[in-house]
Amino acid sequence: KAGVTQTPRYLIKTRGQQVTLSCSPISGHRSVSWYQQTPGQGLQFLFEYFSETQRNKGNFPGRFSGRQFSNSRSEMNVSTLELGDSALYLCASRQQSPSGELFFGEGSRLTVL
């Protein structure tokens, strides 16, 4: 069974630009969550989607948005990039149960210059 796939793996943007990251969950997993990982801050929850609906949202500004498609694939978008948005963005999928194991992708490393 293929794991969680994230694209692109690395990208460099400049301040003010926008970026879209993609996540393909494990087949059969309907829940997709997004996390921002920065040194010293751990994993900060961005949002979770289940069956194309945002089920929960973290404390990030409105510049961070996401969506989920009918095939469970998910995208997140960050508009008007700031230097502080430089981070590893991790996507994780799981089956329906909210207490189920999260399976993480390898992440998308975003650098904002």
Place this chain on the structure above:
Amino acid sequence: GENVEQHPSTLSVQEGDSAVIKCTYSDSASNYFPWYKQELGKRPQLIIDIRSNVGEKKDQRIAVTLNKTAKHFSLHITETQPEDSAVYFCAAKDDYKLSFGAGTTVTVRA
């Protein structure tokens, strides 16, 4: 919302010794507490979890304890080995959201 604090932020242990990482959470409604291990350059992976109706769980050299009254839980690694060197994250589930601690970098010295 849930707030998870994790200590220490770094931990260095001699190979063969034990390592203990402690976490506290704020929401008494949290009922699921997993631990994830992230090796350098790799994705986080679940190593053990515990639910609120259980006080302790073991899996070979790792164990987790939960004190619901005090709202804290701990990870214990015994007989540490070089492959235990990694960043460990605790987490607590609040509704559908999993809130993570800031992580503990564990280094096992040979």
